[in-house]
Amino acid sequence: MTGQTAVRRVLLIGAGSIGAVYLYQLQQAGCDVTAVCRSNYAQVKEHGFKLLSLRYGNVTYRPNKTLSSLSECAGEIFDYILVCIKSFPGSKPSLPEMLAPVVRNKSTAIVLAQNGIMIEEEVALAFPDNPIISGVIYLPSVQTEPGTIEYHEMLNLLELGTYPADAPPDHKAAALRFSELMVKGGGNAKVLEDIQIARWSKLLLNAAWNPICALTLCSDGDFLLSSDFAEELAWEVMMEVIALADKVGIPGVTVEVAESKFSIAKRRAKDGTGREMSMLQDIRQGRPFEVEAIIGNAVRLGRRHGMKMPRLETFYALLKGRYDAQVKERRQGGTSK
Ligand SMILES: NC(=O)c1ccc[n+]([C@@H]2O[C@H](COP(=O)([O-])OP(=O)(O)OC[C@H]3O[C@@H](n4cnc5c(N)ncnc54)[C@H](OP(=O)(O)O)[C@@H]3O)[C@@H](O)[C@H]2O)c1
Numbered sequence: 001m002t003g004q005t006a007v008r009r010v011l012l013i014g015a016g017s018i019g020a021v022y023l024y025q026l027q028q029a030g031c032d033v034t035a036v037c038r039s040n041y042a043q044v045k046e047h048g049f050k051l052l053s054l055r056y057g058n059v060t061y062r063p064n065k066t067l068s069s070l071s072e073c074a075g076e077i078f079d080y081i082l083v084c085i086k087s088f089p090g091s092k093p094s095l096p097e098m099l100a101p102v103v104r105n106k107s108t109a110i111v112l113a114q115n116g117i118m119i120e121e122e123v124a125l126a127f128p129d130n131p132i133i134s135g136v137i138y139l140p141s142v143q144t145e146p147g148t149i150e151y152h153e154m155l156n157l158l159e160l161g162t163y164p165a166d167a168p169p170d171h172k173a174a175a176l177r178f179s180e181l182m183v184k185g186g187g188n189a190k191v192l193e194d195i196q197i198a199r200w201s202k203l204l205l206n207a208a209w210n211p212i213c214a215l216t217l218c219s220d221g222d223f224l225l226s227s228d229f230a231e232e233l234a235w236e237v238m239m240e241v242i243a244l245a246d247k248v249g250i251p252g253v254t255v256e257v258a259e260s261k262f263s264i265a266k267r268r269a270k271d272g273t274g275r276e277m278s279m280l281q282d283i284r285q286g287r288p289f290e291v292e293a294i295i296g297n298a299v300r301l302g303r304r305h306g307m308k309m310p311r312l313e314t315f316y317a318l319l320k321g322r323y324d325a326q327v328k329e330r331r332q333g334g335t336s337k
Protein backbone atom coordinates (compact mmCIF):
# COMPACT_ATOMS: atom_id res chain seq x y z
CA MET A 1 0.00 0.00 0.00
CA THR A 2 1.26 3.49 -0.77
CA GLY A 3 1.00 6.54 1.53
CA GLN A 4 -2.00 8.04 3.30
CA THR A 5 -2.86 10.42 0.50
CA ALA A 6 -2.80 7.85 -2.32
CA VAL A 7 -5.90 7.81 -4.50
CA ARG A 8 -7.86 4.72 -3.52
CA ARG A 9 -9.17 2.63 -6.34
CA VAL A 10 -12.62 1.21 -5.68
CA LEU A 11 -14.66 -1.23 -7.73
CA LEU A 12 -18.38 -0.92 -7.03
CA ILE A 13 -20.54 -3.92 -7.85
CA GLY A 14 -24.25 -3.15 -7.63
CA ALA A 15 -24.73 0.54 -8.37
CA GLY A 16 -28.34 0.78 -7.20
CA SER A 17 -30.04 2.55 -4.27
CA ILE A 18 -27.19 2.08 -1.80
CA GLY A 19 -24.27 1.70 -4.20
CA ALA A 20 -24.99 5.00 -5.93
CA VAL A 21 -24.97 6.93 -2.62
CA TYR A 22 -21.71 5.27 -1.53
CA LEU A 23 -20.25 6.03 -4.95
CA TYR A 24 -21.00 9.71 -4.33
CA GLN A 25 -19.40 9.60 -0.86
CA LEU A 26 -16.30 7.79 -2.11
CA GLN A 27 -15.79 10.28 -4.93
CA GLN A 28 -16.20 13.15 -2.46
CA ALA A 29 -13.41 11.47 -0.49
CA GLY A 30 -11.19 11.52 -3.58
CA CYS A 31 -11.49 7.89 -4.63
CA ASP A 32 -11.32 6.64 -8.19
CA VAL A 33 -14.48 4.55 -8.54
CA THR A 34 -15.27 2.07 -11.28
CA ALA A 35 -18.93 1.03 -11.23
CA VAL A 36 -20.34 -2.14 -12.72
CA CYS A 37 -23.96 -1.43 -13.63
CA ARG A 38 -26.70 -3.74 -14.82
CA SER A 39 -30.19 -2.51 -15.78
CA ASN A 40 -29.22 1.16 -15.34
CA TYR A 41 -26.04 0.85 -17.43
CA ALA A 42 -27.15 2.80 -20.52
CA GLN A 43 -28.65 5.62 -18.45
CA VAL A 44 -25.64 5.95 -16.11
CA LYS A 45 -23.07 5.69 -18.89
CA GLU A 46 -24.84 8.46 -20.80
CA HIS A 47 -26.10 10.76 -18.04
CA GLY A 48 -24.56 9.63 -14.75
CA PHE A 49 -26.56 9.37 -11.53
CA LYS A 50 -29.09 11.89 -10.30
CA LEU A 51 -29.25 11.89 -6.49
CA LEU A 52 -32.19 13.71 -4.90
CA SER A 53 -31.29 13.94 -1.25
CA LEU A 54 -31.70 15.83 1.95
CA ARG A 55 -28.15 15.10 3.04
CA TYR A 56 -26.22 15.97 -0.12
CA GLY A 57 -28.74 18.11 -1.97
CA ASN A 58 -29.67 17.32 -5.58
CA VAL A 59 -26.56 16.33 -7.45
CA THR A 60 -25.53 14.69 -10.70
CA TYR A 61 -22.31 12.70 -10.92
CA ARG A 62 -20.62 9.97 -12.91
CA PRO A 63 -18.53 7.01 -11.88
CA ASN A 64 -14.91 7.47 -12.99
CA LYS A 65 -15.54 4.43 -15.17
CA THR A 66 -18.91 2.86 -15.96
CA LEU A 67 -18.83 -0.78 -17.02
CA SER A 68 -21.56 -3.21 -18.00
CA SER A 69 -19.73 -6.30 -16.83
CA LEU A 70 -17.00 -7.34 -14.43
CA SER A 71 -15.01 -8.94 -17.21
CA GLU A 72 -14.24 -5.45 -18.57
CA CYS A 73 -11.92 -4.80 -15.62
CA ALA A 74 -10.50 -8.28 -15.07
CA GLY A 75 -6.80 -7.95 -14.25
CA GLU A 76 -7.03 -4.42 -12.83
CA ILE A 77 -6.00 -4.15 -9.20
CA PHE A 78 -8.34 -2.39 -6.76
CA ASP A 79 -7.85 -1.35 -3.15
CA TYR A 80 -11.51 -2.08 -2.38
CA ILE A 81 -14.25 -4.07 -4.01
CA LEU A 82 -17.53 -2.73 -2.64
CA VAL A 83 -20.43 -5.15 -3.07
CA CYS A 84 -23.83 -3.45 -2.96
CA ILE A 85 -25.94 -5.95 -4.87
CA LYS A 86 -28.77 -7.58 -2.98
CA SER A 87 -27.66 -10.71 -1.19
CA PHE A 88 -28.81 -13.96 -2.79
CA PRO A 89 -26.98 -16.85 -1.13
CA GLY A 90 -27.16 -20.03 -3.18
CA SER A 91 -27.71 -18.18 -6.48
CA LYS A 92 -25.68 -18.96 -9.60
CA PRO A 93 -23.17 -17.64 -10.37
CA SER A 94 -22.27 -17.31 -6.69
CA LEU A 95 -20.76 -14.11 -5.40
CA PRO A 96 -17.26 -15.69 -5.17
CA GLU A 97 -17.60 -16.88 -8.77
CA MET A 98 -18.52 -13.35 -9.84
CA LEU A 99 -15.63 -11.84 -7.90
CA ALA A 100 -12.92 -14.31 -8.96
CA PRO A 101 -11.76 -12.40 -12.07
CA VAL A 102 -11.29 -9.15 -10.15
CA VAL A 103 -9.79 -10.41 -6.89
CA ARG A 104 -6.24 -10.61 -8.19
CA ASN A 105 -4.26 -9.30 -5.29
CA LYS A 106 -4.28 -10.39 -1.65
CA SER A 107 -4.37 -6.80 -0.47
CA THR A 108 -7.70 -6.04 -2.21
CA ALA A 109 -10.31 -5.70 0.54
CA ILE A 110 -13.82 -6.98 -0.18
CA VAL A 111 -16.53 -4.92 1.49
CA LEU A 112 -19.94 -6.59 1.74
CA ALA A 113 -22.53 -3.84 2.26
CA GLN A 114 -25.60 -6.01 2.40
CA ASN A 115 -28.39 -7.12 4.72
CA GLY A 116 -28.82 -10.62 6.13
CA ILE A 117 -26.74 -12.98 8.22
CA MET A 118 -24.02 -15.50 7.36
CA ILE A 119 -23.34 -13.74 4.06
CA GLU A 120 -19.56 -13.52 4.54
CA GLU A 121 -18.49 -17.13 4.88
CA GLU A 122 -18.52 -18.19 1.21
CA VAL A 123 -16.50 -15.09 0.25
CA ALA A 124 -13.98 -15.65 3.04
CA LEU A 125 -13.58 -19.30 2.03
CA ALA A 126 -12.96 -18.37 -1.60
CA PHE A 127 -10.50 -15.56 -0.79
CA PRO A 128 -8.87 -16.63 2.48
CA ASP A 129 -6.05 -14.08 2.36
CA ASN A 130 -8.05 -10.99 1.42
CA PRO A 131 -9.52 -8.67 4.03
CA ILE A 132 -13.28 -9.34 4.18
CA ILE A 133 -15.12 -6.36 5.60
CA SER A 134 -18.71 -6.84 6.65
CA GLY A 135 -20.96 -3.77 6.50
CA VAL A 136 -24.32 -3.07 8.11
CA ILE A 137 -26.23 -0.23 6.43
CA TYR A 138 -28.59 2.35 7.86
CA LEU A 139 -29.39 4.51 4.83
CA PRO A 140 -32.92 4.70 3.43
CA SER A 141 -32.61 5.24 -0.32
CA VAL A 142 -34.43 3.99 -3.37
CA GLN A 143 -33.70 3.98 -7.09
CA THR A 144 -37.02 5.25 -8.47
CA GLU A 145 -35.98 4.99 -12.12
CA PRO A 146 -32.72 3.93 -13.75
CA GLY A 147 -29.97 6.23 -12.43
CA THR A 148 -32.29 8.30 -10.22
CA ILE A 149 -31.82 7.79 -6.48
CA GLU A 150 -34.10 9.30 -3.85
CA TYR A 151 -32.74 9.63 -0.33
CA HIS A 152 -34.98 11.83 1.79
CA GLU A 153 -33.62 11.41 5.31
CA MET A 154 -30.42 12.45 7.04
CA LEU A 155 -29.86 8.94 8.42
CA ASN A 156 -26.50 7.61 7.21
CA LEU A 157 -24.54 5.02 9.12
CA LEU A 158 -22.28 2.24 7.91
CA GLU A 159 -21.13 -0.12 10.63
CA LEU A 160 -18.02 -2.03 9.58
CA GLY A 161 -15.93 -4.85 10.91
CA THR A 162 -13.64 -7.58 9.68
CA TYR A 163 -14.80 -11.12 9.05
CA PRO A 164 -13.83 -12.91 11.17
CA ALA A 165 -13.65 -10.50 14.09
CA ASP A 166 -10.13 -11.70 14.95
CA ALA A 167 -8.68 -11.00 11.50
CA PRO A 168 -5.03 -9.91 11.16
CA PRO A 169 -4.09 -6.27 11.87
CA ASP A 170 -3.74 -5.32 8.19
CA HIS A 171 -7.36 -6.43 7.57
CA LYS A 172 -8.48 -4.25 10.48
CA ALA A 173 -6.46 -1.36 9.07
CA ALA A 174 -8.25 -1.76 5.73
CA ALA A 175 -11.62 -1.55 7.52
CA LEU A 176 -10.54 1.56 9.37
CA ARG A 177 -9.33 3.23 6.17
CA PHE A 178 -12.62 2.46 4.46
CA SER A 179 -14.61 3.98 7.30
CA GLU A 180 -12.41 7.08 7.16
CA LEU A 181 -13.16 7.41 3.45
CA MET A 182 -16.92 7.18 4.04
CA VAL A 183 -16.70 9.86 6.72
CA LYS A 184 -14.47 12.09 4.59
CA GLY A 185 -17.09 11.75 1.87
CA GLY A 186 -19.81 13.14 4.13
CA GLY A 187 -21.28 9.97 5.64
CA ASN A 188 -21.14 8.34 9.03
CA ALA A 189 -19.22 5.12 9.55
CA LYS A 190 -17.63 3.24 12.39
CA VAL A 191 -15.52 0.15 12.82
CA LEU A 192 -16.72 -2.31 15.43
CA GLU A 193 -14.71 -4.99 17.21
CA ASP A 194 -17.35 -7.62 16.40
CA ILE A 195 -19.57 -6.67 13.47
CA GLN A 196 -21.79 -9.73 14.02
CA ILE A 197 -23.44 -8.04 16.99
CA ALA A 198 -24.45 -5.18 14.70
CA ARG A 199 -25.46 -7.52 11.87
CA TRP A 200 -27.71 -9.51 14.19
CA SER A 201 -29.12 -6.37 15.76
CA LYS A 202 -30.12 -5.22 12.29
CA LEU A 203 -31.62 -8.67 11.74
CA LEU A 204 -34.05 -7.91 14.57
CA LEU A 205 -35.53 -5.19 12.37
CA ASN A 206 -35.26 -6.99 9.05
CA ALA A 207 -36.59 -10.39 10.16
CA ALA A 208 -39.66 -8.81 11.69
CA TRP A 209 -40.59 -5.91 9.44
CA ASN A 210 -39.58 -7.09 5.99
CA PRO A 211 -41.78 -10.23 6.05
CA ILE A 212 -44.67 -8.50 7.80
CA CYS A 213 -44.70 -5.61 5.35
CA ALA A 214 -44.10 -7.83 2.33
CA LEU A 215 -46.91 -10.25 3.26
CA THR A 216 -49.47 -7.62 4.32
CA LEU A 217 -48.57 -4.80 1.91
CA CYS A 218 -48.60 -2.54 5.00
CA SER A 219 -46.02 -0.07 6.22
CA ASP A 220 -44.58 -0.92 9.64
CA GLY A 221 -46.57 1.87 11.28
CA ASP A 222 -49.87 0.95 9.62
CA PHE A 223 -49.41 -2.72 10.52
CA LEU A 224 -49.01 -1.88 14.20
CA LEU A 225 -52.31 0.00 14.10
CA SER A 226 -54.16 -2.75 12.23
CA SER A 227 -55.15 -5.07 15.11
CA ASP A 228 -54.55 -5.95 18.74
CA PHE A 229 -52.46 -8.90 17.57
CA ALA A 230 -50.01 -6.98 15.40
CA GLU A 231 -47.57 -5.71 18.00
CA GLU A 232 -47.25 -9.10 19.66
CA LEU A 233 -46.43 -10.81 16.37
CA ALA A 234 -43.63 -8.39 15.47
CA TRP A 235 -42.25 -8.47 19.00
CA GLU A 236 -42.27 -12.27 19.27
CA VAL A 237 -40.35 -12.54 15.98
CA MET A 238 -37.66 -10.37 17.52
CA MET A 239 -37.65 -12.63 20.59
CA GLU A 240 -37.06 -15.63 18.29
CA VAL A 241 -34.06 -13.84 16.80
CA ILE A 242 -32.72 -13.05 20.27
CA ALA A 243 -33.08 -16.71 21.33
CA LEU A 244 -31.25 -17.83 18.19
CA ALA A 245 -28.43 -15.32 18.69
CA ASP A 246 -28.08 -16.52 22.26
CA LYS A 247 -28.02 -20.16 21.17
CA VAL A 248 -25.29 -19.63 18.56
CA GLY A 249 -23.21 -17.41 20.83
CA ILE A 250 -23.71 -13.94 19.33
CA PRO A 251 -23.52 -11.64 22.34
CA GLY A 252 -25.23 -8.29 22.76
CA VAL A 253 -28.47 -9.04 20.90
CA THR A 254 -30.68 -8.23 23.86
CA VAL A 255 -34.25 -7.35 24.75
CA GLU A 256 -33.04 -3.77 25.29
CA VAL A 257 -31.72 -3.61 21.72
CA ALA A 258 -35.03 -5.05 20.47
CA GLU A 259 -36.97 -2.46 22.46
CA SER A 260 -34.97 0.37 20.96
CA LYS A 261 -35.41 -1.00 17.43
CA PHE A 262 -39.11 -1.59 18.06
CA SER A 263 -39.65 1.95 19.28
CA ILE A 264 -38.88 3.24 15.76
CA ALA A 265 -41.94 1.50 14.31
CA LYS A 266 -44.08 2.56 17.27
CA ARG A 267 -43.10 6.16 16.71
CA ARG A 268 -43.90 5.87 13.02
CA ALA A 269 -47.30 4.37 13.89
CA LYS A 270 -48.02 7.32 16.16
CA ASP A 271 -46.85 9.92 13.65
CA GLY A 272 -48.44 8.24 10.63
CA THR A 273 -45.01 8.03 8.99
CA GLY A 274 -44.78 4.24 8.53
CA ARG A 275 -42.16 2.96 6.12
CA GLU A 276 -42.62 0.50 3.28
CA MET A 277 -39.77 -1.95 3.81
CA SER A 278 -37.56 -2.92 0.88
CA MET A 279 -39.00 -6.43 0.68
CA LEU A 280 -42.45 -4.90 0.16
CA GLN A 281 -41.11 -2.59 -2.53
CA ASP A 282 -39.48 -5.58 -4.23
CA ILE A 283 -42.72 -7.58 -4.11
CA ARG A 284 -44.73 -4.70 -5.52
CA GLN A 285 -42.28 -4.46 -8.43
CA GLY A 286 -42.01 -8.21 -8.98
CA ARG A 287 -38.28 -8.10 -8.15
CA PRO A 288 -36.32 -10.83 -6.36
CA PHE A 289 -36.21 -10.19 -2.61
CA GLU A 290 -33.71 -11.28 0.05
CA VAL A 291 -35.71 -14.10 1.62
CA GLU A 292 -32.73 -16.44 2.00
CA ALA A 293 -30.20 -13.96 3.42
CA ILE A 294 -32.63 -12.48 5.93
CA ILE A 295 -34.99 -15.35 6.88
CA GLY A 296 -33.79 -18.57 5.25
CA ASN A 297 -30.33 -18.45 6.82
CA ALA A 298 -31.90 -17.80 10.24
CA VAL A 299 -34.45 -20.64 10.13
CA ARG A 300 -31.91 -23.12 8.79
CA LEU A 301 -29.47 -22.16 11.53
CA GLY A 302 -32.26 -22.57 14.08
CA ARG A 303 -33.14 -25.99 12.79
CA ARG A 304 -29.49 -27.10 12.97
CA HIS A 305 -29.57 -26.13 16.63
CA GLY A 306 -32.88 -27.88 17.27
CA MET A 307 -34.70 -24.62 17.95
CA LYS A 308 -38.37 -23.95 17.46
CA MET A 309 -39.01 -20.62 15.76
CA PRO A 310 -42.65 -20.95 14.69
CA ARG A 311 -43.17 -17.37 13.54
CA LEU A 312 -39.94 -17.07 11.55
CA GLU A 313 -40.51 -20.50 10.02
CA THR A 314 -44.03 -19.45 8.98
CA PHE A 315 -42.69 -16.26 7.41
CA TYR A 316 -40.01 -18.22 5.58
CA ALA A 317 -42.41 -20.80 4.16
CA LEU A 318 -44.89 -18.15 2.98
CA LEU A 319 -42.23 -15.87 1.50
CA LYS A 320 -40.42 -18.71 -0.24
CA GLY A 321 -43.74 -19.64 -1.82
CA ARG A 322 -44.21 -16.05 -2.97
CA TYR A 323 -40.61 -15.97 -4.22
CA ASP A 324 -41.03 -19.09 -6.36
CA ALA A 325 -44.36 -17.84 -7.71
CA GLN A 326 -42.66 -14.60 -8.74
CA VAL A 327 -39.87 -16.48 -10.51
CA LYS A 328 -42.57 -18.36 -12.45
CA GLU A 329 -44.44 -15.15 -13.26
CA ARG A 330 -41.25 -13.52 -14.54
CA ARG A 331 -40.50 -16.54 -16.72
CA GLN A 332 -43.97 -16.34 -18.20
CA GLY A 333 -43.39 -12.65 -18.87
CA GLY A 334 -46.03 -11.60 -16.36
CA THR A 335 -43.92 -8.74 -15.03
CA SER A 336 -41.40 -6.43 -16.59
CA LYS A 337 -38.31 -7.85 -14.84
N1 LIG B 1 -32.10 0.68 -0.07
C1 LIG B 1 -32.12 0.74 1.25
O1 LIG B 1 -32.75 1.64 1.79
C2 LIG B 1 -31.31 -0.23 2.10
C3 LIG B 1 -31.15 0.04 3.47
C4 LIG B 1 -30.39 -0.82 4.23
C5 LIG B 1 -29.82 -1.93 3.67
N2 LIG B 1 -30.00 -2.21 2.33
C6 LIG B 1 -29.33 -3.41 1.76
O2 LIG B 1 -28.35 -2.98 0.84
C7 LIG B 1 -28.16 -3.96 -0.17
C8 LIG B 1 -28.33 -3.31 -1.54
O3 LIG B 1 -29.70 -2.91 -1.64
P1 LIG B 1 -30.24 -1.78 -2.62
O4 LIG B 1 -31.48 -1.24 -2.00
O5 LIG B 1 -29.17 -0.86 -3.01
O6 LIG B 1 -30.66 -2.69 -3.87
P2 LIG B 1 -30.97 -2.20 -5.36
O7 LIG B 1 -31.52 -0.82 -5.34
O8 LIG B 1 -31.76 -3.28 -5.99
O9 LIG B 1 -29.53 -2.11 -6.02
C9 LIG B 1 -28.79 -3.25 -6.34
C10 LIG B 1 -28.13 -2.95 -7.66
O10 LIG B 1 -27.26 -4.03 -7.96
C11 LIG B 1 -27.45 -4.37 -9.32
N3 LIG B 1 -27.02 -5.75 -9.53
C12 LIG B 1 -27.59 -6.88 -9.07
N4 LIG B 1 -26.90 -7.95 -9.47
C13 LIG B 1 -25.87 -7.48 -10.21
C14 LIG B 1 -24.82 -8.10 -10.92
N5 LIG B 1 -24.70 -9.42 -10.94
N6 LIG B 1 -23.94 -7.31 -11.58
C15 LIG B 1 -24.06 -5.98 -11.58
N7 LIG B 1 -25.06 -5.34 -10.93
C16 LIG B 1 -25.94 -6.09 -10.26
C17 LIG B 1 -28.91 -4.16 -9.55
O11 LIG B 1 -29.19 -4.09 -10.93
P3 LIG B 1 -30.66 -4.45 -11.52
O12 LIG B 1 -31.40 -3.14 -11.52
O13 LIG B 1 -30.36 -4.95 -12.88
O14 LIG B 1 -31.28 -5.48 -10.64
C18 LIG B 1 -29.11 -2.84 -8.82
O15 LIG B 1 -28.74 -1.73 -9.60
C19 LIG B 1 -29.19 -5.05 0.12
O16 LIG B 1 -28.61 -6.10 0.84
C20 LIG B 1 -30.22 -4.32 0.98
O17 LIG B 1 -30.95 -5.18 1.84
C21 LIG B 1 -30.72 -1.37 1.54
Ligand SMILES: *[C@@H]1O[C@H](CO)[C@@H](O)[C@H](O)[C@H]1NC(C)=O
Nearest residue numbers: 001002077104105106107108
Ligand atom coordinates in the same frame (compact mmCIF):
# COMPACT_ATOMS: atom_id res chain seq x y z
C1 LIG C 1 -0.72 -6.08 -4.87
O1 LIG C 1 -1.03 -4.74 -4.46
C2 LIG C 1 0.02 -4.12 -3.74
C3 LIG C 1 -0.51 -2.81 -3.22
O2 LIG C 1 -1.14 -2.09 -4.24
C4 LIG C 1 1.24 -4.00 -4.60
O3 LIG C 1 2.30 -3.43 -3.86
C5 LIG C 1 1.64 -5.37 -5.11
O4 LIG C 1 2.69 -5.25 -6.02
C6 LIG C 1 0.45 -6.06 -5.79
N1 LIG C 1 0.82 -7.41 -6.14
C7 LIG C 1 0.59 -7.90 -7.37
C8 LIG C 1 0.97 -9.34 -7.58
O5 LIG C 1 0.13 -7.22 -8.28
Ligand SMILES: *[C@@H]1O[C@H](CO)[C@@H](O)[C@H](O)[C@H]1NC(C)=O
Nearest residue numbers: 007027031032033062063064
Ligand atom coordinates in the same frame (compact mmCIF):
# COMPACT_ATOMS: atom_id res chain seq x y z
C1 LIG D 1 -13.05 10.54 -10.23
O1 LIG D 1 -14.21 11.31 -10.41
C2 LIG D 1 -14.33 12.39 -9.50
C3 LIG D 1 -15.70 13.01 -9.71
O2 LIG D 1 -15.91 13.29 -11.05
C4 LIG D 1 -13.20 13.36 -9.72
O3 LIG D 1 -13.28 14.42 -8.80
C5 LIG D 1 -11.87 12.62 -9.56
O4 LIG D 1 -10.80 13.49 -9.90
C6 LIG D 1 -11.82 11.39 -10.44
N1 LIG D 1 -10.63 10.63 -10.11
C7 LIG D 1 -9.77 10.19 -11.03
C8 LIG D 1 -8.59 9.46 -10.54
O5 LIG D 1 -9.98 10.37 -12.23
Ligand SMILES: *[C@@H]1O[C@H](CO)[C@@H](O)[C@H](O)[C@H]1NC(C)=O
Nearest residue numbers: 051052053054056057058059
Ligand atom coordinates in the same frame (compact mmCIF):
# COMPACT_ATOMS: atom_id res chain seq x y z
C1 LIG E 1 -34.43 18.45 -5.10
O1 LIG E 1 -35.38 17.98 -6.04
C2 LIG E 1 -36.64 17.72 -5.46
C3 LIG E 1 -37.51 17.02 -6.50
O2 LIG E 1 -37.22 17.45 -7.79
C4 LIG E 1 -37.23 19.04 -4.97
O3 LIG E 1 -38.51 18.82 -4.39
C5 LIG E 1 -36.28 19.63 -3.94
O4 LIG E 1 -36.75 20.90 -3.52
C6 LIG E 1 -34.88 19.78 -4.50
N1 LIG E 1 -33.97 20.16 -3.43
C7 LIG E 1 -33.06 21.09 -3.59
C8 LIG E 1 -32.19 21.36 -2.41
O5 LIG E 1 -32.92 21.72 -4.62
